[in-house]
Amino acid sequence: AQSVAQPEDQVKVAEGNPLTVKCTYSVSGNPYLFWYVQYPNRGLQFLLKYITGDNLVKGSYGFEAEFNKSQTSFHLKKPSALVSDSALYFCAVRDGGNTPLVFGKGTRLSVIA
Amino acid sequence: GAGVSQSPRYKVAKRGQDVALRCDPISGHVSLFWYQQALGQGPEFLTYFQNEAQLDKSGLPSDRFFAERPEGSVSTLKIQRTQQEDSAVYLCASSLAGAKFFGPGTRLTVL
Numbered sequence: 001a002q003s004v005a006q007p008e009d010q011v012k013v014a015e016g017n018p019l020t021v022k023c024t025y026s027v028s029g030n031p032y033l034f035w036y037v038q039y040p041n042r043g044l045q046f047l048l049k050y051i052t053g054d055n056l057v058k059g060s061y062g063f064e065a066e067f068n069k070s071q072t073s074f075h076l077k078k079p080s081a082l083v084s085d086s087a088l089y090f091c092a093v094r095d096g097g098n099t100p101l102v103f104g105k106g107t108r109l110s111v112i113a
Numbered sequence: 114g115a116g117v118s119q120s121p122r123y124k125v126a127k128r129g130q131d132v133a134l135r136c137d138p139i140s141g142h143v144s145l146f147w148y149q150q151a152l153g154q155g156p157e158f159l160t161y162f163q164n165e166a167q168l169d170k171s172g173l174p175s176d177r178f179f180a181e182r183p184e185g186s187v188s189t190l191k192i193q194r195t196q197q198e199d200s201a202v203y204l205c206a207s208s209l210a211g212a213k214f215f216g217p218g219t220r221l222t223v224l
Contacts, residue, residue, distance in 0.1 A: 043117070043204060043217040
């Protein structure tokens with residue numbers, strides 16, 4: 001069975017500082033990994049994905065994530081946080097094909113001016 | 114349209130009422146998914162269609178939940194005899210290949 005863990009319910013960073021939102025996963029086959037962001041009263045917005053290839057994936061709004069197979073992690077990063085990045089972030093995994101995504105519980109990111 | 118749309122955006126139902134939630138996927142997207150997101154939780158899978166075929170309904174919590182996509186485009190999620198525990202945001206997503214694109218969701222509140 002697939003599972004995703006986001007160990008931090010909340011992350012707070014100062015504007016301009018780097019941010020990391022952690023995610024670890026468990027999947028039986030090759031992982032397909034995703035990050036989504038959710039703003040209040042809006043649907044999930046796709047940020048980036050890892051399917052295969054380079055372990056460092058670049059996505060929307062300056063975000064990137066690093067796939068680490070040995071640590072089964074896919075942490076989301078951004079070099080310089082913006083106040084507008086404050087939102088709820090979800091990591092998700094599936095084991096290939098068009099199978100359903102399994103989501104983590106989410107991490108609330110607060111960027112303080 | 115440019116994205117996935119869902120209607121209504123908000124629905125308040127009295128316990129025991131039936132509700133129907135609509136999803137309009139991105140044109141041409143073969144796959145359609147429904148998820149349920151309870152307050153403070155991540156989305157949880159309900160059911161999946163490929164065209165008009167419902168290939169997986171393992172996430173539907175009870176036989177009060179029913180989904181259809183008769184022409185392989187618009188989908189409807191129906192909940193019969195709603196209960197308070199059905200209160201959640203219901204998200205629809207469509208995909209052609211790779212990443213799924215989510216609609217804004219329908220927030221269902223059962224009183």
